[in-house]
Amino acid sequence: MTSDTTAAEKTMSPEATAGLFTDDVRTARCAWCQATPLYRHYHDSEWGFPVADERRLFEKICLEGFQSGLSWLTILNKREAFRSAFANFEAEQVAEFGESDVKRLLGDAGIVRHAGKIASTINNARRVIELRREFGSLGAFVWRLEPEATSRPKRITQEAVRAMPTSAASIALSKDLKKRGWTFVGPTTLYAFMQAMGLVNDHLEGCASRQKALAARAAFKPPR
Template identity: 60%
Template sequence: MSETGIIIGEDGRSRCHWHANLPDYLKYHDEEWGRPVTNDIRLFEKICLEGFQSGLSWLTILRKRENFRAAFAGFDFDKVAHFGEADVDRCLADAGIIRHRGKIVSTINNARRAIALRDEFGSLAHYFWGYEPGHNERPTVVDRDHILANPTTPTSVVISKDLKKRGWTFVGPTTVYAFMQAMGLVNDHLEGCFCRPEVEAMRAVLVRP
């Protein structure tokens, strides 16, 4: 790995170092991470899974994602909002997910908060994309040192505070920034990663909600 955080894969392509050449992580890096998301259910899924990831590795969550989807009705927040104590117990008994009561209860709570957010803004996508940082708020070079030095940003702090004010939980500024990176609100593929220009091209033609 170079000082910039770029590694060369077996296919000769330059990538961000964090996928560690693990096949499932590699696929996530190449095909999903950082690519703009405007679908409300997928946005809800991503912010919930980032909450579950708190204190754990993302790879652990990624490998359990299909189990999470099965446990939480595909992250359809209209359905999750109606979960009750029996559903909490069911999830706590599910060895395929992270059996953390607080995070399970948080997902149900956040589903209810997501409905309120949609009612106010028309969609979750409209709310989150409304916080897209301007060019003057982004670094001129996105390299490993920048990422390591900035686990949060002013924008993630603002979103976190607003979500908490609205009753969301497990949405601290570090979690929110990881969500912003994952759903493409920012392009944090490193300079030199083959995905970076692909994501920039997608962002250039994206119709913001």
């Protein structure tokens, strides 16, 4: 979320030094979500909350790949169009996409029309099916690499998050997926994925969603 944080800082309230902003009812949030109500809703209800659902995990990996070189807000604004274009990211259906689907996707102005990223999404859908045979689900594969609490900063501050564009866990996950034939799964992309899917909680200290995400993780049972 580094690029969005930088943009938001230009209009931040006095909480800027902590990387936070507050709305009209004084709810403190991470500054990167300040731009739009949709972005704030995503921050409040999705980002950092643990996810086991395979469809959502696959969707997020794909959309993080599409985000490369862009902002997450750009992708979030197009998410419903992406879902429509890619069969709601149901891996079995995407794995069956062929040349006619690629042509359709390259002509779809609602999504990011990047031939390499489209091909990657189809490829990675096929790799999801392979992972199931070995691990049972994409969720079981991903959550086994949840980082130990002792490997995380004691306090999640703006400075701490900026110093972590990757992590040992995201590097390990990237290497493992690449070995299995996945593409567009670099360690920075996968750290953003881990942030979003709740494998780490990078809501800043003082953010109203931080404790909610912690409580959700405490009640969450990782897939095995």
